[in-house]
Amino acid sequence: MEHRSFIHPRVSRRTALQVGSVGLLGLGSNHVAALREAAAAPVASASPRSVIYIFLSGGLSQHDSFDPKPLAPDNIRGEFHSIATKTPGLDICEHLPKLAQRSHLWSLVRSLTHPTNDHSLGHHIMLTGRTETPPAFNPSVPRPQDWPAIAAVVGGVTKPRNNLPPAAVLPEQLIHNSRRVLPGQFGGIMGSHRDPWFIEASAFSSKSYGAHPEYEFDHQDRPNTPQRMLFQAPNLSLPEGFSRGRLGNRMELLSHIDRQRADLEQFARVESFDRYREGAISLLTDSHVRDAIDVAAAPDAVQARYGKNSFGWSLLMARRLVEAGVNMVQVNLGNNETWDTHGEAFPHLKDQLFPPTDRALSALLDDLHDSGLLDSTLIVMAGEFGRTPKVSHLPQHYKLPGRDHWGAVQTVWLAGGGVQGGRVIGSSDKLGAFPAADPQTPENFAATIYSSLGLPETVAWHDDLGRPHHVYHGEPIRGLT
Numbered sequence: 001m002e003h004r005s006f007i008h009p010r011v012s013r014r015t016a017l018q019v020g021s022v023g024l025l026g027l028g029s030n031h032v033a034a035l036r037e038a039a040a041a042p043v044a045s046a047s048p049r050s051v052i053y054i055f056l057s058g059g060l061s062q063h064d065s066f067d068p069k070p071l072a073p074d075n076i077r078g079e080f081h082s083i084a085t086k087t088p089g090l091d092i093c094e095h096l097p098k099l100a101q102r103s104h105l106w107s108l109v110r111s112l113t114h115p116t117n118d119h120s121l122g123h124h125i126m127l128t129g130r131t132e133t134p135p136a137f138n139p140s141v142p143r144p145q146d147w148p149a150i151a152a153v154v155g156g157v158t159k160p161r162n163n164l165p166p167a168a169v170l171p172e173q174l175i176h177n178s179r180r181v182l183p184g185q186f187g188g189i190m191g192s193h194r195d196p197w198f199i200e201a202s203a204f205s206s207k208s209y210g211a212h213p214e215y216e217f218d219h220q221d222r223p224n225t226p227q228r229m230l231f232q233a234p235n236l237s238l239p240e241g242f243s244r245g246r247l248g249n250r251m252e253l254l255s256h257i258d259r260q261r262a263d264l265e266q267f268a269r270v271e272s273f274d275r276y277r278e279g280a281i282s283l284l285t286d287s288h289v290r291d292a293i294d295v296a297a298a299p300d301a302v303q304a305r306y307g308k309n310s311f312g313w314s315l316l317m318a319r320r321l322v323e324a325g326v327n328m329v330q331v332n333l334g335n336n337e338t339w340d341t342h343g344e345a346f347p348h349l350k351d352q353l354f355p356p357t358d359r360a361l362s363a364l365l366d367d368l369h370d371s372g373l374l375d376s377t378l379i380v381m382a383g384e385f386g387r388t389p390k391v392s393h394l395p396q397h398y399k400l401p402g403r404d405h406w407g408a409v410q411t412v413w414l415a416g417g418g419v420q421g422g423r424v425i426g427s428s429d430k431l432g433a434f435p436a437a438d439p440q441t442p443e444n445f446a447a448t449i450y451s452s453l454g455l456p457e458t459v460a461w462h463d464d465l466g467r468p469h470h471v472y473h474g475e476p477i478r479g480l481t
Contacts, residue, residue, distance in 0.1 A: 129446020343398020378417025
């Protein structure tokens with residue numbers, strides 16, 4: 001079946017006039033592609049559906065979280081014990097008690113596999129849902145030849161709601177402490193104008209990780225670790241095409257919002273913006289969006305349930321953006337490589353990483369369930385890979401042991417969006433090293449997200465030459481619904 005909504009139309013006279021009008025806000029000729037796309041009508045599901053993709057940069061250990069191996073030798077099992085969940089026969093780590101009580105709302109896939117142990121390529125694979133390495137892939141630099149991020153694809157092929165961008169990423173881009181930007185987060189071959197919307201609410205520190213400021217740590221426990229700045233909201237990155245030189249500092253821009261809103265409303269009466277630019281204006285000016293993003297001003301009781309830290313604020317912001325009408329929100333739960341537990345793994349997971357995750361994710365589940373939005377909102381949680389079966393120790397870097405990179409198997413956590421709770425799809429072997437049953441691919445993982453959003457299997461986006469690029473490269477994971 002042909003989906004004409006994804007074919008770029010001829011440029012109408014109205015669009016041509018818009019191209020001449022963009023100069024009113026200092027926008028340039030690079031807006032032409034976005035203006036052309038404005039006339040297209042992306043897919044809208046019969047009823048609004050959303051996805052929250054929680055990404056654990058660094059790679060969560062499957063053994064020490066959702067796939068414990070209590071009968072394995074000590075150097076495989078690790079230091080943690082497992083506890084029963086509300087679902088008979090389903091055990092998880094003892095340090096996730098709130099999630100254990102809510103297992104009727106979530107399910108697991110314990111057999112996702114891909115071939116790399118490299119951080120950069122692993123990020124690219126799990127953020128794009130494509131295992132094949134793109135041409136000229138550079139692990140140190142995002143390139144236009146990269147595959148588009150799942151968030152970019154969703155932004156390109158779903159219909160905006162409530163004048164909001166279809167996809168957002170928060171609370172920060174994934175940037176290595178060397179300032180290397182991780183590939184796989186952007187529009188790639190779709191073009192930079194299809195980059196997801198980055199809501200930059202979290203400040204960068206070269207050595208500090210975790211849910212700042214409550215659960216801040218350094219992987220190597222180095223003395224005098226610089227502290228990260230407090231979670232800042234709102235602090236919005238501007239989309240491709242806005243002149244940073246002309247608009248200046250984002251916070252200065254926000255301080256003059258009232259004046260700009262009046263100017264923009266006057267402009268809108270003369271000539272309407274295309275959907276992409278309207279999204280920018282909404283993020284910067286709409287009071288409801290500002291309220292959704294300014295989570296640090298939420299009632300104390302709400303913040304206490306989620307946690308007064310970057311994990312809690314991020315998942316609260318994701319919930320509010322979904323309620324406001326954003327189709328997909330990617331939450332980077334922790335800055336780049338926060339979950340990279342080569343050493344000090346067990347104290348850092350127990351004391352720094354699991355408590356804020358368990359609290360915030362449980363609060364998110366409760367709120368979406370109580371509001372009736374969980375059925376229409378898929379939540380998925382994964383990292384770029386799992387961790388090695390064997391516990392290891394690198395004494396030159398770490399005081400205590402941990403686990404290394406392991407792409408061969410990881411556990412993916414899912415809830416909502418039609419996913420039945422209390423299910424386990426696939427399994428790993430007795431050592432937690434390889435899939436033992438029903439192996440799943442990143443392509444199937446991405447297809448599960450697209451299917452949950454109501455996208456048909458034939459959906460495609462078209463480049464500037466009109467060539468179709470199909471979205472699905474796998475099948476939705478079976479057995480979840």
